[in-house]
Amino acid sequence: MxxxxxxxxxxxxxxxxxxxxxxxxxxxxxxxxxxxxxxxxxxxxxxxxxxxxxxxxxxxxxxxxxxxxxxxxxxxIGLDDQTNIVVVGAGHLGIALIRYNVTNNSYVNVVAAFDIDPDVIGLKILDVEVMPMARMKEIAEEYKVKVAILTVPSEQAQIAVEQIIQSGINVIFNFAPTKLHVPEGVYVRNANLSIELQSLIYYATSEKEKKF
Amino acid sequence: MxxxxxxxxxxxxxxxxxxxxxxxxxxxxxxxxxxxxxxxxxxxxxxxxxxxxxxxxxxxxxxxxxxxxxxxxxxxIGLDDQTNIVVVGAGHLGIALIRYNVTNNSYVNVVAAFDIDPDVIGLKILDVEVMPMARMKEIAEEYKVKVAILTVPSEQAQIAVEQIIQSGINVIFNFAPTKLHVPEGVYVRNANLSIELQSLIYYATSEKEKKF
Incomplete structure (x- = not known):
């Protein structure tokens, strides 16, 4: 079908x-x-x-x-229970998503953020702690996490994805502008903000929309 | 139709x-x-x-x-010419979009960012300068900007939108999780990341996808 x-x-x-x-x-x-x-x-x-x-x-x-x-x-959807997620990458985008958009969502709860940078590990974004990558599996198991938001730089995305999968998380919302390679059974949605942005340009140029 | x-x-x-x-x-x-x-x-x-x-x-x-x-x-699409855009709101999300995703897009060029916070005005994100809101109209006219990415907090979104429209920009990619009121002729696309995230949860729960 x-x-x-x-x-x-x-x-x-x-x-x-x-x-x-x-x-x-x-x-x-x-x-x-x-x-x-x-x-x-x-x-x-x-x-x-x-x-x-x-x-x-x-x-x-x-x-x-x-x-x-x-x-x-x-x-x-499967939102009848509170859904726990993690954010992988506590840079500007990760912080923004935790503070600003994701928290606007009463059905989903960010239980932890992960990063490789010792300078951000230990910080709290609202009440979300930034932890070392090595703790991901433990947290994913404890909170039954099945979804990760990936906000690391492109060149680190594939390594991060492998750690995410090893932690038992099988759904990834990818903001890194790169193609991820994942095994069967892992679902990746690419945020593709630049593609969204390009489609908007269409509406910026004259009266084309009215053609339809 | x-x-x-x-x-x-x-x-x-x-x-x-x-x-x-x-x-x-x-x-x-x-x-x-x-x-x-x-x-x-x-x-x-x-x-x-x-x-x-x-x-x-x-x-x-x-x-x-x-x-x-x-x-x-x-x-x-209207991308045959380089399209100049602005980012309104130079917080974490604005910075992330300038640095990380939008710049991954060779067709679109961020010419300036705008903010109300004196602490960030004057900063540069890559080569994009953060300017006071008052300069938006001048920049929009100079660079023929028709598209703005809006990344201010929800409570400031409507005021920012009015300044954007007064600057002659008529397409807005809105990341503020709030509904914007705009006059006829202005096109708003809401990024709705939390809605995207919710739809992902569906794939996190068991074997449902295979039903189809």
Whole structure:
């Protein structure tokens, strides 16, 4: 079967979750696929298809129960339990991600950061301690860590990845602008910020968008 | 017409570009949509459709000329000229993006960073100077800047956005985890790293991926 579509579905789930969190905070109990479409920019049809894919069906003419749908999506993603992650590389990017973006995420908890630089080992970023790489396996086992954010320089990325995998972590969110070589069973998502940036340039140049 | 599909096409173009750059570096002159599919994970059909959308057609049974296709995509995105951008917010994330990821991008040139903190104004990150916000308009006009990367804290994001827009910049890549209010004609892309991270959690939990 086509592997692409489900990956895209999975990428849309946290977007639905984010919107549902906001709706629930504002005491909205029901939302239609039409309204979800306005919030997300995805078509209502796409949304119905995405959710039906996982067996979540709205009531025709009414919509989805926001709390029920939120619980469903949490379960599908695997966020129903608090997920512990680590950050590998405590340079500017690692620090920024711990302080600024990742902490904006109530479902995910950074339990430790790792670095090879003795000058940063022992520092705390918020309440996250920077530890030597040698402690990664112990921490990963203790906190059942399955996801690492990789923010080391490119030339150190492959060595770091090998340590990550040896620690039993099998999902890597890679910010190093380099291709990682990993064995079967390890999932790498590349952040590709420069690719995102390039696609933005399109919108900076004249009225092209309106062609469509 | 449906606005979603073209946005996704636009997001795929830099991925094709990245692959073509590598192929050309390795003296590969022709690539089939099948091979592009192997490289990108998109289906060959999707790729042919994407490229045909912009009038780029391969030769049946042979494929695409890599240099021709690269030129075509550069033109479509608007990267045929060097694009000047600015970074607003010279904290950890701003510094990291200047040093580490954005500079990995030969098509885009950071001409200046801006901040409100007197302690960082005047510093240089690589050869990028951190300037006071008041100079943004002057720099944007001088270097024809149309794109800003926004890396200030959430609570300062809206004020910073207004200064960005007043400087004549109309495309913003927003890393502040907050919703920005912008007038018609200004394009905002939210980096949403926490949403990306959540979607990764899905792959950390057991064998679900194999269901599809």
């Amino acid at each position: 086509n592997k692409i579509a489900p990956k895209l579905v999975v990428r849309r789930l946290p977007i639905y979750l984010h919107i549902l969190d906001n709706l629930i905070r504002n005491d909205v109990q029901i939302i239609s696929s039409r309204e979800l479409s306005d919030e997300t920019g995805f078509t209502a049809e796409q949304i119905r298809k995405d959710l039906a894919f996982f067996g979540a069906f709205g009531t025709r003419g009414t919509g989805y129960n926001t709390s029920f749908l939120r619980e469903k999506i949490l379960k599908i | 449906n606005k979603i599909a073209p946005k996704l096409v636009v997001r795929r173009l830099p991925i094709y570009l990245h692959i073509l750059d590598n192929l050309i570096r390795n003296d590969v002159q022709i690539i089939s949509s099948r091979e592009l599919s192997d490289e990108t994970g998109f289906t060959a059909e999707q790729i042919r459709k994407d490229l045909a959308f912009f009038g780029a057609f391969g030769t049946r049974g042979t494929g695409y000329n890599t240099s021709f296709l690269r030129e075509k995509i550069l033109k479509i």
